[in-house]
Amino acid sequence: MNEKREKLTEQALPEPAGAMTDSERERYSRQTLFAPIGEAGQARLLRSRVAIVGMGALGTVLANHMVRAGVGFVRLIDRDFVEMSNLQRQMLYDEADAAASSPKAEAAAARLKAANAGVQIEPVVADLNAGNSEQLLSGVDLILDGSDNFAVRFLVNDVSVKLGIPWIYGGAVSSRGVSLTVVPGETPCLRCIFDQPPAQGTTETCDTAGVIGPIIHTVASHQAAEALKLLVGDRDRLNRKMQHWDLWYNQHAAVDVSKARKPDCPCCGRRQFDYLTAMADGDTIQSLCGRNSVQIQPVQPSRLALDEWAERWRSLGRIERNPFLLKLHLGSGQTLVLFPDGRMIVQGTDDPVTAKSLYSRYVGM
Numbered sequence: 001m002n003e004k005r006e007k008l009t010e011q012a013l014p015e016p017a018g019a020m021t022d023s024e025r026e027r028y029s030r031q032t033l034f035a036p037i038g039e040a041g042q043a044r045l046l047r048s049r050v051a052i053v054g055m056g057a058l059g060t061v062l063a064n065h066m067v068r069a070g071v072g073f074v075r076l077i078d079r080d081f082v083e084m085s086n087l088q089r090q091m092l093y094d095e096a097d098a099a100a101s102s103p104k105a106e107a108a109a110a111r112l113k114a115a116n117a118g119v120q121i122e123p124v125v126a127d128l129n130a131g132n133s134e135q136l137l138s139g140v141d142l143i144l145d146g147s148d149n150f151a152v153r154f155l156v157n158d159v160s161v162k163l164g165i166p167w168i169y170g171g172a173v174s175s176r177g178v179s180l181t182v183v184p185g186e187t188p189c190l191r192c193i194f195d196q197p198p199a200q201g202t203t204e205t206c207d208t209a210g211v212i213g214p215i216i217h218t219v220a221s222h223q224a225a226e227a228l229k230l231l232v233g234d235r236d237r238l239n240r241k242m243q244h245w246d247l248w249y250n251q252h253a254a255v256d257v258s259k260a261r262k263p264d265c266p267c268c269g270r271r272q273f274d275y276l277t278a279m280a281d282g283d284t285i286q287s288l289c290g291r292n293s294v295q296i297q298p299v300q301p302s303r304l305a306l307d308e309w310a311e312r313w314r315s316l317g318r319i320e321r322n323p324f325l326l327k328l329h330l331g332s333g334q335t336l337v338l339f340p341d342g343r344m345i346v347q348g349t350d351d352p353v354t355a356k357s358l359y360s361r362y363v364g365m
């Protein structure tokens with residue numbers, strides 16, 4: 001909540017609590033003129049809290065819409081940093097972000113604060129996993145999916161159903177996209193529709209099949225419209241169908257899933273949150289499909305002083321450093337990217353064993 005509004009309500013209450021300031025009225029005038037939102041809807045948006053999972057292509061469009069629309073609090077969660085190959089479709093980043101290897105969550109937050117200083121934006125540079133998801137996705141009214149993989153979506157689905165927070169699934173690859181709005185207790189959840197995530201390597205990804213920018217905006221704009229309906233409380237207008245688009249081959253399908261809710265669904269029926277309770281019994285090592293990279297997430301997060309590590313690694317290869325991560329370019333062709341919580345992305349291999357041994361050798365845990 002911005003200072004001006006707080007002051008207004010603290011003083012002689014010239015307007016009902018939650019009313020907008022003059023500058024908010026001006027800023028959001030075109031949106032409040034839209035009758036289904038109106039001033040009452042705008043006031044609800046200003047009090048709303050949203051978490052966005054993944055700040056890649058979908059996430060940047062989603063965050064842009066949420067922040068500009070005046071959603072009061074937006075948490076941006078992403079584990080990655082900006083690379084040149086992102087710029088074709090990840091609309092909040094530029095060449096300077098790629099050159100500096102800026103973490104996406106931080107770069108996006110900086111860009112969005114310039115677009116709307118009245119919104120509280122919380123960047124979180126982290127890998128969403130079973131250990132931290134309940135904490136990172138709680139305290140919000142809505143979760144938006146900007147992730148690029150099903151393991152994360154099934155985890156988000158578990159948290160959504162457990163905490164009773166709606167979420168909006170979105171996915172895009174090649175020229176195709178899909179979206180589904182999940183309201184716990186009302187609509188089918190992701191597990192009602194898909195029993196389990198597809199096996200790793202069996203689906204196309206943006207890194208193997210490519211993706212065109214326009215499908216990102218189609219999917220994310222659909223998600224954002226659903227988000228606005230949910231946040232202003234116009235639930236009757238929610239899209240109860242699973243949407244599919246192919247912008248290149250001119251196809252659109254809306255599949256009725258209103259009867260797809262399963263009483264014996266492990267998640268929303270039996271409330272058995274398999275993805276959330278899957279306790280890691282060791283470090284999580286994950287090949288980042290199509291990127292020739294492996295991520296290692298230690299089971300116990302640590303607090304590393306990156307400056308000390310930069311000193312320690314100085315003789316081993318070329319070092320790059322920004323406030324959020326440290327890179328070591330090894331002569332063998334791999335690059336180690338170390339984050340302060342002990343997480344590492346090993347670039348230049350898709351072999352988890354190689355990555356783990358590099359981690360042990362250079363970080364030693």
Ligand SMILES: [Zn+2]
Nearest residue numbers: 189192265268
């Ligand atoms: Zn279900």
